[in-house]
Amino acid sequence: MIRFDYGMCGTRRVLTMSSNKELIVRPLQENERYTAISHTWGDTRNSIEGIGWDVPSWISCLTCKALVEAYNSVWIDSLCIKQFDEEDVKMQIKEMHNIYRSAQGVVVVLVGNYSAQLSALRRTAQLLINLEMVEECTLSSSDCLYVKILEEMRDAVVIAREMPWFRRVWTLQEAILSVELTFVGFNENSVLQTDVTTIDELTKFTRIWDEMSDASDAFFDINDYEGNIWLAGSRHPCSQDIIDTNSIVVDVGNIMHSIKPLNLRWYKDLTGKDAKTTLEHTTDTVFRQLGSNKRECQRLHDLVYGICALFDISLTVDYNKKFEDVFLEALQQLVKQGVFVLPERPQPIHGYTWLPNLEHIDLRDVWRTVRDWDFYHNVKNEGTNIFAKGNLVQMRQPHVFRSSMKSVADALKAIVPFVPIKKDFDVSCFDPSALTITCVVLWMYKNHGRNDMQAIDVESLIYLILCGHMQLKILQDLHLVATDFAPHGIHSARQINYILECCDLVWSVESVYRNVLYLHYSDAILVLKKKMGLVLYNAPSPVQASNTYGVFYKRMKFSKVHGITSNVLAQNSDGIWDNHGRALFWYISRWDILESKVLVGTVHSLAC
Numbered sequence: 001m002i003r004f005d006y007g008m009c010g011t012r013r014v015l016t017m018s019s020n021k022e023l024i025v026r027p028l029q030e031n032e033r034y035t036a037i038s039h040t041w042g043d044t045r046n047s048i049e050g051i052g053w054d055v056p057s058w059i060s061c062l063t064c065k066a067l068v069e070a071y072n073s074v075w076i077d078s079l080c081i082k083q084f085d086e087e088d089v090k091m092q093i094k095e096m097h098n099i100y101r102s103a104q105g106v107v108v109v110l111v112g113n114y115s116a117q118l119s120a121l122r123r124t125a126q127l128l129i130n131l132e133m134v135e136e137c138t139l140s141s142s143d144c145l146y147v148k149i150l151e152e153m154r155d156a157v158v159i160a161r162e163m164p165w166f167r168r169v170w171t172l173q174e175a176i177l178s179v180e181l182t183f184v185g186f187n188e189n190s191v192l193q194t195d196v197t198t199i200d201e202l203t204k205f206t207r208i209w210d211e212m213s214d215a216s217d218a219f220f221d222i223n224d225y226e227g228n229i230w231l232a233g234s235r236h237p238c239s240q241d242i243i244d245t246n247s248i249v250v251d252v253g254n255i256m257h258s259i260k261p262l263n264l265r266w267y268k269d270l271t272g273k274d275a276k277t278t279l280e281h282t283t284d285t286v287f288r289q290l291g292s293n294k295r296e297c298q299r300l301h302d303l304v305y306g307i308c309a310l311f312d313i314s315l316t317v318d319y320n321k322k323f324e325d326v327f328l329e330a331l332q333q334l335v336k337q338g339v340f341v342l343p344e345r346p347q348p349i350h351g352y353t354w355l356p357n358l359e360h361i362d363l364r365d366v367w368r369t370v371r372d373w374d375f376y377h378n379v380k381n382e383g384t385n386i387f388a389k390g391n392l393v394q395m396r397q398p399h400v401f402r403s404s405m406k407s408v409a410d411a412l413k414a415i416v417p418f419v420p421i422k423k424d425f426d427v428s429c430f431d432p433s434a435l436t437i438t439c440v441v442l443w444m445y446k447n448h449g450r451n452d453m454q455a456i457d458v459e460s461l462i463y464l465i466l467c468g469h470m471q472l473k474i475l476q477d478l479h480l481v482a483t484d485f486a487p488h489g490i491h492s493a494r495q496i497n498y499i500l501e502c503c504d505l506v507w508s509v510e511s512v513y514r515n516v517l518y519l520h521y522s523d524a525i526l527v528l529k530k531k532m533g534l535v536l537y538n539a540p541s542p543v544q545a546s547n548t549y550g551v552f553y554k555r556m557k558f559s560k561v562h563g564i565t566s567n568v569l570a571q572n573s574d575g576i577w578d579n580h581g582r583a584l585f586w587y588i589s590r591w592d593i594l595e596s597k598v599l600v601g602t603v604h605s606l607a608c
Helices: 061-071 086-094 096-102 114-133 145-160 170-177 199-212 245-263 272-290 323-336 363-369 405-418 432-447 455-466 474-478 493-502 512-519
Strands: 002-004 013-017 023-027 035-038 105-110 181-186 192-197 377-382 385-396 399-404 522-529 533-540 548-553 560-571 577-588 595-602
Touching (some): 061 192, 105 114, 114 192, 114 245, 170 272, 272 363, 385 533, 405 522, 432 455, 432 474, 432 533, 455 474, 548 577
Parallel strands (some): 002 023, 105 181
Antiparallel strands (some): 181 192, 377 385, 385 548, 385 595, 533 577
């Protein structure tokens, strides 16, 4: 039985033992040291005599006594927070980060079949090492050692990925903020098992993963492992028709990435440039955990409340608020701190700068839509205004051509097969905008990676189209030959996608099938200012044309540049530059491109 002496609302309390060996929850005394317990709730039941609420199934008088005997005074949320008092719960949630930061140490109680799960994790790490040492063979066989290792790894990750502590939202900040982290568990007789694993062992697993793959440099999506050196489906013939290698890569990656927060140092422990760099790394890691790794929580709001402490976000805990309002308010405070978060594929929303539109996405995926985008830097707010500094090329009153991405892809499919037979294609069946964009795509593809291209090449093409495209000879004017398309095969759908990738109109990490789907829901937009610049980009179909466009990018201050990956901005009537998405900018000029400060939004509008 446990005796409760809660004291005043919001008081920090600990579970300890009285002089007569009685378990008691009481207010923390001045200068008293305590250990915080980190755990997952999971299944709950009323297993403590004398209380009126359920607690995690692992908690009993026996386990509580074992923890107190080992660590003296301990803090456990399910006992030290008045679960029946809504006001106390709100106050304690707001102080949760301080509770873990102030503790002399944090003890993680692993539950369930943790022994088997840790064994499976250790086995997975060893199999990664074994996999790297296997030589390739030329025969497709289910007896191949490579396949056998993959099959064993597949079975191991099924067990390893069930570790609940590495999948919960609230344990994320507990892992990052803790001064010292110890892992324990209880056996079937409720006997405490100490040091069931260690930080060193767990971080060793992630180092093995990073050495085996390019996962540490992967994009925000957990599935982006194209550079993975052990993706056997593409490098080992035996695995292609026998086992789904990609799903194993994703499962192992999810497990390893869920452990990575243990490597983080909290940015507030550092100063100056180190603090800023660490903050950016923490931001990226946390967004990855909540987005791609999809950490779990019982209440949707905890996707925000569970990380507030990591970024000094001060919110009043209110589960009655709309989640969208809570999320946008958190983003507003991140912007004020200079942590500028952008949607990966933004939908321009007037007044919301580059913040994501939450209307058409699963709210559990909101953190997947935002990240610290590399093409923007030195983002600061001055009063209610948000500015970004970067290299900006403005194009006022440019020529703007627009066509659906599907039309452009269809035109490429029709034109490319004529290249090997050296026969020009009849262009009369295409409207001028679609034909113009298709020719620019082919011109960019032809000049991809070259330093000797001339702007007049594409300008003359566009002139021919606008002045009567019947005169256009595509193969002749673009100097297209069969060898331009040899690497991917003349008739393959992959060839068309590769051409579009060279113009940054589709992403190479996406499969052919997903790319084809994507083309139906976007437009290709060409912006041209004679003798100044040309930019081709894809954008959501509802995006409207603008009178003033800008190409915004980092680094590269040259008088003559081309093929720069950048972002396209369009200035709206309020002078705010809306982000229209990523593009490959082809630019030729005799003038230097200087760094500019542009208005990208207003702070007060973020939570509207």
